Amino acid sequence: MSRTSIPVIGLSADGTGAQSSATASIRPASAIIDVTIHPAWMRTAHWLNVVAVVVMATSGWRIYNAAPFLDFRFPGDITLGGWLGGALQWHFAGMWLLVLNGVVYLTLNASSGRFVRKFFPLNFDVVWHDLLDALGGRLSHADPRHYNGLQRLAYLFAIADLALLVLSGLALWKSVQIPLLREAMGGYEGARRVHFYAMATLIAFVAGHLVMVALVPRTLIAMVRGR
Amino acid sequence: MKIAKHSPVGHGDGDAVVKDALKLMMRRIEQPARRAFLQRSMTLGGLAMLGGCSITNDFSVEAALMKVSRFNDRVQGWLFDPNRLAATYPESMITRPFPFNAYYGESEVREVDGDAWRLEVTGLVADKRSWTLAELRAMPQQDQVTRHICVEGWSAIGKWGGVPFAHFLQRVGADLGAKYVGFKCADDYYTSIDMATALHPQTVLALTYDGQVLPPKYGYPAKLRMPTKLGYKNPKHIRAIFVTNTYPGGYWEDQGYNWFGGS
Numbered sequence: 001m002s003r004t005s006i007p008v009i010g011l012s013a014d015g016t017g018a019q020s021s022a023t024a025s026i027r028p029a030s031a032i033i034d035v036t037i038h039p040a041w042m043r044t045a046h047w048l049n050v051v052a053v054v055v056m057a058t059s060g061w062r063i064y065n066a067a068p069f070l071d072f073r074f075p076g077d078i079t080l081g082g083w084l085g086g087a088l089q090w091h092f093a094g095m096w097l098l099v100l101n102g103v104v105y106l107t108l109n110a111s112s113g114r115f116v117r118k119f120f121p122l123n124f125d126v127v128w129h130d131l132l133d134a135l136g137g138r139l140s141h142a143d144p145r146h147y148n149g150l151q152r153l154a155y156l157f158a159i160a161d162l163a164l165l166v167l168s169g170l171a172l173w174k175s176v177q178i179p180l181l182r183e184a185m186g187g188y189e190g191a192r193r194v195h196f197y198a199m200a201t202l203i204a205f206v207a208g209h210l211v212m213v214a215l216v217p218r219t220l221i222a223m224v225r226g227r
Numbered sequence: 228m229k230i231a232k233h234s235p236v237g238h239g240d241g242d243a244v245v246k247d248a249l250k251l252m253m254r255r256i257e258q259p260a261r262r263a264f265l266q267r268s269m270t271l272g273g274l275a276m277l278g279g280c281s282i283t284n285d286f287s288v289e290a291a292l293m294k295v296s297r298f299n300d301r302v303q304g305w306l307f308d309p310n311r312l313a314a315t316y317p318e319s320m321i322t323r324p325f326p327f328n329a330y331y332g333e334s335e336v337r338e339v340d341g342d343a344w345r346l347e348v349t350g351l352v353a354d355k356r357s358w359t360l361a362e363l364r365a366m367p368q369q370d371q372v373t374r375h376i377c378v379e380g381w382s383a384i385g386k387w388g389g390v391p392f393a394h395f396l397q398r399v400g401a402d403l404g405a406k407y408v409g410f411k412c413a414d415d416y417y418t419s420i421d422m423a424t425a426l427h428p429q430t431v432l433a434l435t436y437d438g439q440v441l442p443p444k445y446g447y448p449a450k451l452r453m454p455t456k457l458g459y460k461n462p463k464h465i466r467a468i469f470v471t472n473t474y475p476g477g478y479w480e481d482q483g484y485n486w487f488g489g490s
Contacts, residue, residue, distance in 0.1 A: 066379035084379065085483035086292075092485065093295040175376065176313045176455050176490040177306050188374060188382050 037144050037222040042114070045105035046223055049162075052101060053202070055080060055094035056165075060199060062087035069192065092173075099166055106159075122152045141216050154205060161202050168195040296485050303487040309423050313454035313490070316372045321437065322383035325375075327444045328458060330416065330478065337414045337464055341448045350409075350469035353400025360434070360448050366390045366398070369431055373454035375461075376490050378479075387452040389433035393426045401470045409475035410451060413464035418477035420453070420460060421487065429454050432465075457488040 038046075059081050061074035066084045081087025109115040130149035133139040139148060147155065171181045171191040185191035213220050327333045345357035370388040377383075396403065403426065409419040424430060433452040434441055441447045446463025453461055459479045469475075480486045 063380060067377065067381040069381075085479070088378070088485065089292040089296055089483055092299055093292055096295070174303075174306060174490065177308060177311055179311075179314065188376060192380060 035227045037227050039112075039114075040226060041108050042105070043223055043226060045101055045108075048097060048101045049105070052094055052098035053162075053206070055090055056098055057199060057203065059087040059090035059094065063091060064196065069196075095166075095169065098162070102162060102166070118147050119152045119156055122149065122156065127153050141219070144219055144222050154208065158202065158205050158209075161198055161205065164198045165195065165202065168198060293483070296483075299485060300487040303485075303489045304421060304423070307421075307423055307455070307489055309427060311455075313373050313429055316374070316384050318372055318386060320384050321372060321386055325385045325436075325445070326381070326383055328377060329414065329463070331414070333444060336443045338443055339413050339447055339464055344413075344448050344466070346449065346465065347467035348399050348469070349467065350471045351402035351405045352470050354398075363390055363395075363432065363434060363449065367394055368434075371429055371431060371452070371454065373429065373452075375454070375458055377458040378484060378488070386437045387431060387433040387450075388435040388438070389431045389449070389452070391428070392430040392432050392451065393428070395432050396425060396470075405470045406472045407470070407475055409469045409471060410462040410465050411467040411469075412462050413466045416462055416464070416478050417475070418460055418462050418480065419475035419486075420451075420456065424453060424455055424489070427453065427455055455490055457490060459484060460488040 058079050062076070062079035062081050063084065065073045065076070065079065079087065081090045106115075126149035128149075130139055133148075134150055139150070141148075167181060168185050168191045171178065171185040172188065172195060175182045175188045175191065182188060182191060185194050327336075329336070341360050344360060346359075346363065347357050349355055367390065368388055369391050370386065372384060372386045374382050374384050396408070401408075403422060405422055407419045408422060408425045409417070411417050431452045433446070433450050434448065436442060436445045441450065446465075449465045450463040451461055451465060459477075477484075477486065480488075
């Protein structure tokens, strides 16, 4: 608590993931912050990221449609921008929101200690155990402050995938100015593929994420009002 | 055509399809509160999906996006390293056939009479005389095998040769401190670039393609080749060059393509 200016983070609750929310609710009013599942900055970052990802994906689909390298196009109705020039304007405006919001999120996440608390330990045993529980329908969501192994893996994947999208996008935008990044992506044409497939896997994550939210709807409420 | 084929209801009216689907779903959703919530969220979703038509047509959103695009021009000007060279490739990697691209079809390529052609030079230059093709060919020449990147996303490797543009600008006594160099073309295309890119060592007033006189489809008699910029910034069939401090815009840029268009 002493190293952060954001008291709603509720360090005491996070430290003991097993603590049930029922215990917290019968505590005196001063302990109400303990039931906070997601701090306000994190919820804000999450919803700004949703806006950014929707803008980037739907405008990106229209840009892809201008010169598809696979044997399909995205239906025009689900794309943003109206034409290639409009889609590019949305894409190159949305990138600032995606990057700036991402940097703020990662900075606050790391500096508050939340990143380490929420996502680690993460190892094969944790993930395997929770995967078996999930397949058996036994995976507990009793304490939404605690991410299970699958959640940790999925959210870390989303963060890494978004970082890859930004880097491959930067390689495409500035392929001459940043040759090291371009070559790391397999050249200009390689970066196009990396950018596309990173988008596709992010969409797969979003689909799974939405299914989980539908199965455990109170996680949506927690992401809106924080508890 | 494809949409009609795949339409499950069998008629082309998108609104009617959505209404039918809503009706079907509403029958299955009995709880009134849930129904109201779903109805509202679907409307919101619908609005977001229509973005291409409705949001972009809103003048203020368009103006805001254009402002961000101009901001991105400045960011790119700042990122641009005047000494950073674009990658070059062996001739074996040249894309054959090199794709044709213009704002019109290949059958409408302009035929320019090279003997009658003169390259006009105006604006902030000391020497405003026009140049013949023979005079340009007598200047120092430089070849490059570089990647052409189209704003649509595709890329192709080609070989261009001609007068280093920095040499040409110095020869005509251009004000090298001016902001812009503009181009007017025989196919009514027009565009403009920043002075830093105009002076880049790989910016070439190209007269040849793959060792041959520049063919009409690639911009005879002269095009500006810049491997540091996207394809639409590389004007073909140039008939006039002017140096200016007044933003000249461009054919695509005026419609919304980013002006700097750098790689």
